[in-house]
Amino acid sequence: xxxxxxxxxxxxxxxxxxxxxxxxxxxxxxxxxxxxxxxxxxxxxxxxxxxxxxxxxxxxxxxxxxxxxxxxxxxxxxxxxxxxxxxxxxxxxxxxxxxxxxxxxxxxxxxxxxxxxxxxxxxxxxxxxxxxxxxxxxxxxxxxxxxxxxxxxxxxxxxxxxxxxxxxxxxxxxxxxxxxxxxxxxxxxxxxxxxxxxxxxxxxxxxxxxxxxxxxxxxxxxxxxxxxxxxxxxxxxxxxxxxxxxxxxxxxxxxxxxxxxxxxxxxxxxxxxxxxxxxxxxxxxxx
Amino acid sequence: xxxxxxxxxxxxxxxxxxxxxxxxxxxxxxxxxxxxxxxxxxxxxxxxxxxxxxxxxxxxxxxxxxxxxxxxxxxxxxxxxxxxxxxxxxxxxxxxxxxxxxxxxxxxxxxxxxxxxxxxxxxxxxxxxxxxxxxxxxxxxxxxxxxxxxxxxxxxxxxxxxxxxxxxxxxxxxxxxxxxxxxxxxxxxxxxxxxxxxxxxxxxxxxxxxxxxxxxxxxxxxxxxxxxxxxxxxxxxxxxxxxxxxxxxxxxxxxxxxxxxxxxxxxxxxxxxxxxxxxxxxxxxxxxxxxxxxxxxxxxxxxxxxxxxxxxxxxxxxxxxxxxxxxxxxxxxxxxxxxxxxxxxxxxxxxxxxxxxxxxxxxxxxxxxxxxxxxxxxxxxx
Numbered sequence: 001x002x003x004x005x006x007x008x009x010x011x012x013x014x015x016x017x018x019x020x021x022x023x024x025x026x027x028x029x030x031x032x033x034x035x036x037x038x039x040x041x042x043x044x045x046x047x048x049x050x051x052x053x054x055x056x057x058x059x060x061x062x063x064x065x066x067x068x069x070x071x072x073x074x075x076x077x078x079x080x081x082x083x084x085x086x087x088x089x090x091x092x093x094x095x096x097x098x099x100x101x102x103x104x105x106x107x108x109x110x111x112x113x114x115x116x117x118x119x120x121x122x123x124x125x126x127x128x129x130x131x132x133x134x135x136x137x138x139x140x141x142x143x144x145x146x147x148x149x150x151x152x153x154x155x156x157x158x159x160x161x162x163x164x165x166x167x168x169x170x171x172x173x174x175x176x177x178x179x180x181x182x183x184x185x186x187x188x189x190x191x192x193x194x195x196x197x198x199x200x201x202x203x204x205x206x207x208x209x210x211x212x213x214x215x216x217x218x219x220x221x222x223x224x225x226x227x228x229x230x231x232x233x234x235x236x237x238x239x240x241x242x243x244x245x246x247x248x249x250x251x252x253x254x255x256x257x258x259x260x261x262x263x264x265x266x267x268x269x270x271x272x273x274x275x276x277x278x279x280x281x282x283x284x285x286x287x
Numbered sequence: 288x289x290x291x292x293x294x295x296x297x298x299x300x301x302x303x304x305x306x307x308x309x310x311x312x313x314x315x316x317x318x319x320x321x322x323x324x325x326x327x328x329x330x331x332x333x334x335x336x337x338x339x340x341x342x343x344x345x346x347x348x349x350x351x352x353x354x355x356x357x358x359x360x361x362x363x364x365x366x367x368x369x370x371x372x373x374x375x376x377x378x379x380x381x382x383x384x385x386x387x388x389x390x391x392x393x394x395x396x397x398x399x400x401x402x403x404x405x406x407x408x409x410x411x412x413x414x415x416x417x418x419x420x421x422x423x424x425x426x427x428x429x430x431x432x433x434x435x436x437x438x439x440x441x442x443x444x445x446x447x448x449x450x451x452x453x454x455x456x457x458x459x460x461x462x463x464x465x466x467x468x469x470x471x472x473x474x475x476x477x478x479x480x481x482x483x484x485x486x487x488x489x490x491x492x493x494x495x496x497x498x499x500x501x502x503x504x505x506x507x508x509x510x511x512x513x514x515x516x517x518x519x520x521x522x523x524x525x526x527x528x529x530x531x532x533x534x535x536x537x538x539x540x541x542x543x544x545x546x547x548x549x550x551x552x553x554x555x556x557x558x559x560x561x562x563x564x565x566x567x568x569x570x571x572x573x574x575x576x577x578x579x580x581x582x583x584x585x586x587x588x589x590x591x592x593x594x595x596x597x598x599x600x601x602x603x604x605x606x607x608x609x610x611x612x613x614x615x616x617x618x619x620x621x622x623x624x625x626x627x628x629x630x631x632x633x634x635x636x637x638x639x640x641x642x643x644x645x646x647x648x649x650x651x652x653x654x655x656x657x658x659x660x661x662x663x664x665x666x667x668x669x
Contacts, residue, residue, distance in 0.1 A: 159399020
């Protein structure tokens with residue numbers, strides 16, 4: 001028998017199939033373990049591995065009490081609300097400011113243009129750690145006194161996300177046909193009108209790409225949230241980190257908490273995956 | 288309003304040049320007042336969010352208000368800014384408008400990234416609460432601290448291992464998945480890509496479950512120990528094993544697990560971009576698949592390999608969350624960013640923390656240079 005072919009005519013490769021199946025399984029097992037454990041009772045989770053429950057699904061003691069326990073007892077419900085309240089504005093606010101800057105970098109000629117854009121590229125790589133002590137002083141009790149509230153974190157994430165946003169949007173805008181902007185100009189449109197009516201709507205894919213990356217970044221961030229939010233406003237990631245710190249008790253709560261912290265970014269990720277890939281392929285790195 | 292005395296430019300008709308040179312004071316004034324009002328209102332509203340959060344009743348209300356005010360405020364600000372600039376004499380308008388579009392965005396960058404960079408350098412010469420200069424004392428302290436050198440060595444180890452493994456893994460997966468059926472490829476890649484959405488803290492929770500340790504004799508609930516005991520070994524507290532840096536390597540596994548999908552996606556699209564006729568030509572010349580891979584495919588995706596390597600390298604340089612939530616640097620697993628956090632947050636040593644940041648800054652300078660060069664290459668190929 002000659003080599004078997006796939007539907008599209010390429011040769012079937014058993015080696016690739018086996019290796020990829022093994023790798024995909026290896027990559028999924030840790031998460032599956034977490035998910036299974038989060039639905040097991042405390043006693044079972046402590047006395048046997050999660051895979052035993054998977055092999056004997058009907059004799060196992062499945063429960064949702066871990067989720068109830070961590071949602072109410074450990075305030076993950078409040079943390080969940082905080083995470084949304086932190087992440088959504090911190091994703092949306094930078095976009096408007098960055099879009100105008102990206103427009104200027106793409107369609108206008110001015111002095112120092114190259115220097116200013118190289119500056120944007122440089123600060124993308126600068127570690128955000130530089131900002132913590134100066135910003136704690138500026139936003140904290142010795143300065144504005146807003147540290148601990150959402151606003152502090154929105155401001156910081158807007159600043160930290162700005163270079164990436166300008167970069168992604170500008171790279172996308174350079175692929176738009178310059179003739180569109182030229183003809184709008186000839187028709188007497190101002191730059192402001194051209195931006196609003198033409199360039200901003202055409203840039204929606206790049207905006208979605210940045211928004212996906214930024215949302216995941218802000219939601220999953222520990223450092224900024226831990227340093228700049230007080231206990232009432234702490235996000236799920238901070239709550240999870242605190243739960244991880246209290247050793248010994250409640251591993252079953254921990255797994256439920258971890259899953260609560262994963263679910264929203266996972267949904268965003270699955271829904272907006274193709275935009276995210278586009279954001280990454282535009283060479284996005286972030287300090 | 289003395290613009291009439293200027294000689295009009297030669298090419299333009301007289302009344303056009305008049306319009307081109309004349310300022311429109313009403314637009315200038317409305318624009319300026321509008322900007323001032325918008326900035327004032329936004330600043331007050333957002334400060335109120337900070338000072339009196341309880342007055343808004345609900346946290347979600349605050350978040351919604353912030354979205355509406357942030358977006359509408361930014362739009363209004365640019366609208367007034369644009370009006371102001373267009374009120375200027377036309378020739379001035381053309382020169383000023385690019386900067387008007389840039390300034391708001393750049394103010395954020397300047398405030399959150401550029402100013403703190405210099406301030407951190409400044410603080411690195413100051414005492415623990417940044418109130419008096421102490422010269423090079425902080426640098427002497429951190430360089431004399433064996434924990435610092437430990438962290439540096441660990442960081443270097445992370446930097447050698449993680450980007451290389453991630454890139455190698457990405458290439459392997461990209462090549463193999465390219466040989467699967469369309470659906471199989473999509474499915475396998477999705478499973479490997481998914482950890483990208485998971486935070487480092489949650490990933491640590493996931494992997495702590497894998498590395499879990501129970502006393503000998505008890506059932507092992509951690510997957511790794513279960514396999515190890517199943518093979519006849521004694522259960523191990525994996526993250527406490529310093530021999531051959533095993534615990535650091537197990538922590539690196541978490542980051543590799545998180546980053547592999549990123550490498551795979553970029554490299555996969557690069558491999559799909561390799562022209563089919565170059566492969567055909569090599570096959571006709573009698574090259575084996577192995578030779579084709581090394582001599583034809585790899586050289587053509589080298590640019591992407593380097594990009595992925597540098598991006599992961601930058602991520603690894605700042606690795607913090609994983610170490611912080613698993614060992615917090617104990618058992619010789621410390622890294623620079625974790626040391627920084629503990630100096631800043633745990634020990635309240637702002638001066639020493641800033642000195643560590645300066646070390647980190649020095650480490651990224653070559654990477655900045657690389658990114659700029661990379662950008663210039665891309666521009667010339669556009």
